[in-house]
């Protein structure tokens with residue numbers, strides 16, 4: 001085709017993205033036309049010149065990852081996917097934001113149709129993409145560049161770069177030299193409230209340069225310039241790249257271009273008609289010329305060829321180096337491991353974080369895909385995988401990520417590592433600082449991603465560090481996140497099961513909550529099969545039920561002994577994972593909790609969720625106020641967490657029932 005005709009066809013393809021975005025938002029009467037119109041040129045260059053994806057097999061392992069962090073511009077992604085032949089139909093576009101279609105307001109997680117992750121909360125996509133880029137580096141180093149060799153392309157906007165999580169994540173990516181990550185910044189100087197002069201006047205490229213990134217600036221509507229910059233970005237093998245693309249929000253809209261009103265409202269029929277007239281677009285809404293589909297089909301041929309080449313390399317490697325290919329394939333398989341309780345002396349006291357450390361070594365030996373890490377608390381979280389080094393610029397094989405004090409980015413990176421595939425990741429910090437990770441935890445749950453979060457120092461009984469560090473409401477607030485499994489083990493066997501269930505889980509995230517303080521190691525370990533039900537009878541009794549988790553299981557057992565002396569037979573029920581327990585059949589639940597026995601609950605934290613469990617005259621014993629700086633045993637006295645205090649509460653309630 002002559003050069004001019006080619007240019008016209010390209011322009012038509014870019015216009016198609018703009019037109020589809022305008023029309024879908026208008027029809028839905030809600031949504032964000034400005035970003036798709038402003039980033040259409042950039043996206044077209046990435047998709048037509050660089051991105052290796054394959055609509056006939058959207059989840060092939062070595063595809064490039066494409067993350068739209070400014071996810072309000074979802075119509076850009078849906079348009080690209082539709083035009084390129086992914087399973088997003090015109091009907092889906094016509095039903096943008098409607099019940100039952102593949103086109104929700106913000107992109108979610110549907111890798112089978114080309115959507116890599118949920119990005120509604122600004123900054124989350126950027127930070128998650130850092131984890132994806134880490135996974136790619138790790139797999140390439142560990143198993144060979146013939147099997148893993150791709151890029152992570154990210155679109156983001158002003159909002160993403162204002163959010164703190166992107167700073168944490170960019171700092172980490174620069175430190176680690178994740179050169180396969182290329183970010184296209186929609187530098188349009190507009191957000192919802194108006195000009196970025198209102199609140200965002202920093203020098204973004206200077207900031208990224210200080211993080212160790214390559215920074216480039218282009219006219220975001222000059223496709224030749226964008227292509228050139230992307231080529232420069234790809235050539236850098238030391239640094240991630242930020243390409244600041246100077247764009248106009250709502251590009252193509254005659255009066256709303258460059259205004260915040262193009263951000264998040266339909267443009268209106270007149271504005272759309274004028275925009276189409278200016279483009280020379282005279283088709284009805286949702287009609288796309290065949291030539292546009294052909295342009296995108298042609299663009300996809302590069303990804304298809306890359307896929308075919310990769311398949312051939314895998315087969316070649318299989319015939320020459322079967323062991324290597326087998327070990328690489330193992331890491332992509334779901335886990336199905338059985339873990340043994342770590343050895344511990346009955347009668348001694350061991351913290352569950354220490355028990356977890358031993359279990360981690362066992363899991364890491366069984367599952368080469370596990371990559372761990374902590375936010376600068378390795379000696380406290382006890383999460384280091386011994387026998388492996390740090391994942392760093394110089395050692396991509398290392399399985400311990402030094403996240404630094406960047407909990408939020410750690411949460412998102414754990415999601416990105418996990419979403420990438422070939423890696424199962426965990427990240428650790430103190431339980432109180434789960435608050436610093438919560439947006440990433442919520443998104444993991446929403447996406448059904450089996451990330452693992454390890455949180456130690458799980459109650460006021462961490463002691464002297466005081467109330468800033470002592471979790472109170474965290475356990476309750478984590479348990480109300482739909483789909484998150486919160487494990488709070490009490491002993492060696494429960495700790496092994498917590499890890500086993502977390503690592504074998506495929507459909508959602510898990511939290512493993514561990515003590516700082518030593519807990520008694522029981523003489524008789526409970527049965528694994530009981531623990532796997534999430535809750536079970538630990539000591540039988542006929543008069544009352546004491547339900548407890550983690551460290552309080554031992555308190556409940558001690559209280560039960562004293563109660564027996566007073567003629568009250570207490571059943572002790574351990575509930576290491578409320579969510580797993582709640583999924584058991586009713587008949588099991590009532591066999592454990594009884595139907596009319598007084599049920600007391602015992603957990604060193606908020607009673608918010610336990611007050612619904614306590615019943616028949618029983619009460620929820622917890623801590624509904626902040627803690628204090630003091631040794632753990634002093635706090636136990638003051639807060640009623642001694643066997644004697646529990647007995648007093650129980651006998652008082654019991655005598656009234």
Ligand SMILES: Cc1ncc(C[n+]2csc(CCOP(=O)(O)OP(=O)(O)O)c2C)c(N)n1
Pocket residue numbers: 034035070072120121122123156157158159160163186188190191192249263
């Ligand atoms: C964490 C978070 N805070 C707030 C929002 C609501 N929100 C969506 S888009 C947006 C403005 C984003 O501005 P920018 O990234 O510049 O997008 P543009 O208007 O240029 O498309 C805001 C505040 C959000 N989605 N996520």
Ligand SMILES: [Mg+2]
Pocket residue numbers: 157158159186187188189190191
């Ligand atoms: Mg903007």
